[in-house]
Amino acid sequence: MNLRATARESGSVIVIDLSGRITLGEGSALLRQMIRENLGKGHKKIILNLGEVNYIDSSGIGELVSGYTTVTSQGGELKLLNLTKRVHDLLQITKLFTVFDVYSDERTAVRSFQ
Amino acid sequence: MNLRATARESGSVIVIDLSGRITLGEGSALLRQMIRENLGKGHKKIILNLGEVNYIDSSGIGELVSGYTTVTSQGGELKLLNLTKRVHDLLQITKLFTVFDVYSDERTAVRSFQ
Amino acid sequence: MPAETKRIEVTLETLLDSVSLAEDICLRIAASAGFDEDDCHKIGMSVREGVINAYRYGHDSQRGKKIHLVFELAPDKMVIRVIDHGPGFNLADVPDPLAEENLLKTSGRGIFLMRSFMDEFEVLRRRQGGAEVVMAKQYPASRGAGPGRRSANTKEE
Amino acid sequence: MPAETKRIEVTLETLLDSVSLAEDICLRIAASAGFDEDDCHKIGMSVREGVINAYRYGHDSQRGKKIHLVFELAPDKMVIRVIDHGPGFNLADVPDPLAEENLLKTSGRGIFLMRSFMDEFEVLRRRQGGAEVVMAKQYPASRGAGPGRRSANTKEE
Numbered sequence: 001m002n003l004r005a006t007a008r009e010s011g012s013v014i015v016i017d018l019s020g021r022i023t024l025g026e027g028s029a030l031l032r033q034m035i036r037e038n039l040g041k042g043h044k045k046i047i048l049n050l051g052e053v054n055y056i057d058s059s060g061i062g063e064l065v066s067g068y069t070t071v072t073s074q075g076g077e078l079k080l081l082n083l084t085k086r087v088h089d090l091l092q093i094t095k096l097f098t099v100f101d102v103y104s105d106e107r108t109a110v111r112s113f114q
Numbered sequence: 115m116n117l118r119a120t121a122r123e124s125g126s127v128i129v130i131d132l133s134g135r136i137t138l139g140e141g142s143a144l145l146r147q148m149i150r151e152n153l154g155k156g157h158k159k160i161i162l163n164l165g166e167v168n169y170i171d172s173s174g175i176g177e178l179v180s181g182y183t184t185v186t187s188q189g190g191e192l193k194l195l196n197l198t199k200r201v202h203d204l205l206q207i208t209k210l211f212t213v214f215d216v217y218s219d220e221r222t223a224v225r226s227f228q
Numbered sequence: 229m230p231a232e233t234k235r236i237e238v239t240l241e242t243l244l245d246s247v248s249l250a251e252d253i254c255l256r257i258a259a260s261a262g263f264d265e266d267d268c269h270k271i272g273m274s275v276r277e278g279v280i281n282a283y284r285y286g287h288d289s290q291r292g293k294k295i296h297l298v299f300e301l302a303p304d305k306m307v308i309r310v311i312d313h314g315p316g317f318n319l320a321d322v323p324d325p326l327a328e329e330n331l332l333k334t335s336g337r338g339i340f341l342m343r344s345f346m347d348e349f350e351v352l353r354r355r356q357g358g359a360e361v362v363m364a365k366q367y368p369a370s371r372g373a374g375p376g377r378r379s380a381n382t383k384e385e
Numbered sequence: 386m387p388a389e390t391k392r393i394e395v396t397l398e399t400l401l402d403s404v405s406l407a408e409d410i411c412l413r414i415a416a417s418a419g420f421d422e423d424d425c426h427k428i429g430m431s432v433r434e435g436v437i438n439a440y441r442y443g444h445d446s447q448r449g450k451k452i453h454l455v456f457e458l459a460p461d462k463m464v465i466r467v468i469d470h471g472p473g474f475n476l477a478d479v480p481d482p483l484a485e486e487n488l489l490k491t492s493g494r495g496i497f498l499m500r501s502f503m504d505e506f507e508v509l510r511r512r513q514g515g516a517e518v519v520m521a522k523q524y525p526a527s528r529g530a531g532p533g534r535r536s537a538n539t540k541e542e
């Protein structure tokens with residue numbers, strides 16, 4: 001019901017597979033922790049696979065934006081993969097769809113980092 | 115989620131297959147109606163198949179008892195088939211398990227009317 | 229201790245719909261308090277029976293009268309109060325549904341079920357009039373201390 | 386008309402757990418009022434955002450303060466009030482999260498989401514102090530008249 005996250009490497013890119021809800025509290029905290037951990041290990045090319053994320057609240061959106069600006073400020077890149085309709089619509093109405101680099105195919109997403 | 119009921123004939127016996135909840139309101143009302151309808155048509159050998167009934171409240175228990183006494187008073191017999199654990203426990207603690215004729219095999223239940 | 233007790237209050241109208249709504253809200257709270265499915269069923273059904281009685285005997289289906297539910301997650305148990313604004317009643321006046329002469333009655337089993345399903349059960353008469361049914365159930369031993377506690381699990385909420 | 390409006394009140398403590406509980410209770414009520422899954426999601430999330438704000442800004446996480454929810458099933462729409470005992474606020478002071486300079490802010494989208502997801506949205510200041518967020522959503526056209534109405538179906542509850 002809540003958030004699960006696992007990170008895997010695809011070449012020089014880290015793909016974080018998320019499933020569940022990114023909401024106020026532990027969900028948002030877990031996402032933050034995963035991004036920090038990977039940045040700490042020097043991984044600056046990060047893809048968040050949101051294919052199994054069916055719910056994000058305003059706190060979760062804030063966490064996505066926070067992850068994006070943190071990674072960018074350290075010279076890295078954070079991209080999004082596989083948005084569910086709900087998450088897509090949410091990013092659309094909040095005008096964040098154009099801010100994030102969004103992919104629906106993992107290979108293309110990985111290659112986009114060159 | 116709520117109650118469904120369908121009646122079928124097995125020889126001279128009517129088997130009413132119930133599934134869902136027998137609770138205050140429509141669930142109890144539907145059970146009463148089914149029993150009345152069948153009595154009205156002259157069917158006095160009735161089996162209630164409770165195999166798919168996972169919830170009965172005090173109103174539902176009252177309806178079972180009411181069905182039992184109504185059928186009996188008209189010279190018929192009402193028997194119960196396939197109790198789920200919950201319904202079994204409920205009849206046990208209310209001491210109704212010994213009042214009702216209870217079966218776990220439909221053939222045996224049907225034959226018991228001779 | 230009181231600071232540790234989580235309290236949730238719900239006010240419903242005297243409607244048939246309120247019965248299932250009360251039960252569903254109770255199920256949600258009981259599950260988050262760590263009760264297993266079977267206990268949740270028993271607790272939910274007890275609330276259901278309590279609300280049915282408030283609806284029927286307390287308020288005689290008069291919609292405007294309010295039924296109050298209070299859920300308290302105390303350190304050791306979940307306490308539930310079902311409060312109405314009816315005439316109230318004495319438990320001593322309630323016939324025993326297990327007595328031979330009552331076995332084939334079509335009613336009279338609600339209070340017996342609440343008593344069977346919960347660890348504690350009592351009925352208070354409110355000063356302002358009305359019945360206050362108080363029932364409680366201990367948390368399962370497996371659950372760990374404190375309301376709503378779940379097992380820690382890294383990388384998973 | 387008022388006699389036709391079903392009213393449910395819930396009082397919660399200022400706790401993180403209250404956020405999801407409020408949402409779940411709301412989902413239950415919205416579903417029984419005939420909203421489809423997508424509308425239920427939007428209504429539930431709006432309540433969630435409202436309760437988060439009461440928790441955070443209204444009560445500054447002070448557990449003892451109570452958050453009140455009122456659900457009204459009016460003949461044509463579901464009305465939800467989220468009431469706190471904090472300082473209150475003016476909608477006019479809330480920055481627009483879609484403005485270029487706010488796009489990368491990590492907060493400030495809660496009210497925007499409630500507004501987007503509901504048909505009506507306003508914030509009242511209570512006399513006793515505190516914010517009262519009032520939001521409403523029309524029932525879907527397919528639903529038929531009256532709250533909680535479902536299609537008739539012989540032999541099936």
Ligand SMILES: Nc1ncnc2c1ncn2[C@@H]1O[C@H](COP(=O)(O)OP(=O)(O)O)[C@@H](O)[C@H]1O
Nearest residue numbers: 281282285286316317335336337338339340359
């Ligand atoms: N809230 C209440 N207010 C007044 N009387 C009540 C209330 N709850 C129960 N009673 C009384 O207790 C009796 C037993 O209730 P119960 O065991 O639930 O069985 P039933 O509801 O089937 O009669 C009722 O018939 C009624 O007289």
Ligand SMILES: Nc1ncnc2c1ncn2[C@@H]1O[C@H](COP(=O)(O)OP(=O)(O)O)[C@@H](O)[C@H]1O
Nearest residue numbers: 438439442443473474492493494495496497516
């Ligand atoms: N219940 C409330 N009491 C006081 N202030 C509030 C309340 N709800 C919202 N606010 C104010 O409105 C602002 C915008 O809220 P919102 O759009 O939900 O975004 P966020 O919560 O992410 O800041 C908050 O920063 C706060 O100043």
